[in-house]
Amino acid sequence: MSEAATIFPGWSTDRLDDRIVNPDSYTKPDILHADYATLRREDPVHWTEPRGFRPFWAITRHADILAVSKANERFINRERTYLSPIEGEEWIRSMTGDTHLFRTLVDLDDPEHRKLRQVTNAWFQPSSVKRKLEGQVRDIARAHVKLMQEKGETLDFVNEVALWYPLKVIMAILGIPEEDAPMMLKLTQETFGATDPDVVARSQHLTTGIGGAEASGNASVDMLAMAQVFFQYFGAVIADRRANPRDDVATVIANGTIDGQPIPDREALSYYVITATAGHDTTSSTASAGFEQLALNPAELAKVQADLSLVPSFVEESIRWSTPVKHFMRTATADTELGGKTIRKGDGLALFYWSGNRDEAVFEDPFTFRADRNPNPHIAFGNGGHICLGMHLARLELRVLFEELLPKIRLLEPDGEPKLSYANFVSGLKTLPVRVQWR
Incomplete structure (x- = not known):
């Protein structure tokens, strides 16, 4: 019996509707992309009834994903943010009163969403990110490149570099003490990896320094325990920044106001969670995917090394290729038409970004990694009112890392089989063994 069948009894790998929600499918991208291609070609707005999940419309074409993303009043976030089994949704609702553990920017709609976003919007604009952070980010990147060189010719790029650098x-930017890095890594990994057996295995205890919890093996229970640890930790951060403000994002959130009142506790705590988790895992996955493609394609590596002005386009192609956030959900607020289908009020829609970023109607030769791809209208950061707030920071981090790293590499090649994470929401490489010869 597969891991998927163990978690969701009755799941079948023979049914496309089951496969596209099955976390195990995201460890087998060739099969998953074949399913996406079938849907784009034959039924791009597909009524999907996976076992164990509430049914939804699978949206797989680039144009349709964009259309839904831009219609923020017609398709809302708050009812359903990501694909979760019915059992998990009901358990979370019994604990929180709604379908969310957190109330982050991605869980909310306007006007709440817009007002919360404005609290930190200035911090994450391109000019602010470059002015405030580029020097500090470059120092962190150089330190990690030096660590890579010290490890010699063989290393696991994910676990020795990509997980730690964006963290x-x-x-x-949050002003969190360096000694808390292992705790933050553990918590950010558990947020998106609760269904991954490797994450569960290495998280038998939440060794956080502020209390621990025995891992139960139940993804929903363990997610709630993780959320409670996050809230406890960042509750102390809020109290500190209100008493001792600094020039960091943690202070901006702690002292932020909406309509003249302090940000409510659940929303403020959730703000820290989304900053810490989404800002970490997505950048880590993109860096790993891009580095893997350079190892697999020496001509692409040589192309970028010969002209470092190509690093930004290489970064965009890495983002398209990896698409770390594989989907987000929306819910229709009224009957509407999409792709020739009638969407009823209350219907859920899953926007499959990884499919949109392989859409043959938009990308020439979409299954080939091209470091100099131009144009590259990928949708990995979403679009519309919910376009990723941290995208400029992510681009800066990735650009700076590869500007520092690529000139120092003489030879790069795979050194074993990589492993992909077992998750259908945010996923990517969890190991990447490589061999590097340094200049």
Whole structure:
């Protein structure tokens, strides 16, 4: 019996509707992309009834995903943010009163969403990110490149570099002490990896320094325990920044107001969670995917090394290729038409970004990694009112890392089989063994 069948009895790998929600499918991208291609070609707005999940419309074409993303009043976030089994949704509702553990920017709609976003919007604009952070980010990148060189010719790029580099950047902008890095890594990994057996295995205890919890093996229970640890930790951060403000994002959130009142506790705590988790895992996955493609394609590596002005386009192609956030959900607020289908009020829609970023109607030769791809209208950051707030920071981190790293590499090649994470929401490489010869 497969892991998927163990978690969701009755799941079948023979049914497309089951496969596209099955976390195991995201460890087998060739099969998953074949399913996406079938849907784009034959039924791009597909009524989907996976076992164990509430039914929804699978949206797989680039144009349709954009259309839904831009219609923020017609398609809302708050009812359903991501694909979760019915059992998990009901358990979370019994604990919180709604379908969310957190109330983050991605869980909310206007006007709440817009007002919360404005609290930190200035911090994450391109000019602010470059002015405030580029020097600090470059120092962190150089330190990680030096660590890579010290490890010699063989290393696991994910676990020795990609997990730690963006984490250190996020901790710097939040003003979190460096000694808390192992705890933050554990918690950010558990947020998106609760269904991954490897994450569960290495998280038998939440060794956080502020209390621990025995891992139960139940993804929903463990997610709630993780959320409670996050809230406890960042509750102390809020109290500190209100008493001792600094020039960091943690202070901006702690002292932020909406309509003249302090941000409510659940929303404020959730703000820290989304900054720490989304800002970490997505950048880590993109860096790993891009580095893997350079190892697999020496001509692409040589192309970028010969002209470092191509690093930004290489970064965009890495983002398209990896698409770390594989989907988000929306719910229709009224009957509407999409792709020739009638969407009823209350219907859920899953926007499959990874499919949209392989859409043959938009990308020439979409299954080939091209470091100099131009144009590259990928939708990995979403679009419309919910376009990723941290996208400029992510681009800066990735650009700086590869500007520092690529000139120092003489030879790069795979050194074993990589592994992909077992998750259908935010996923990517969880190991990447490589061999590097340094200049």
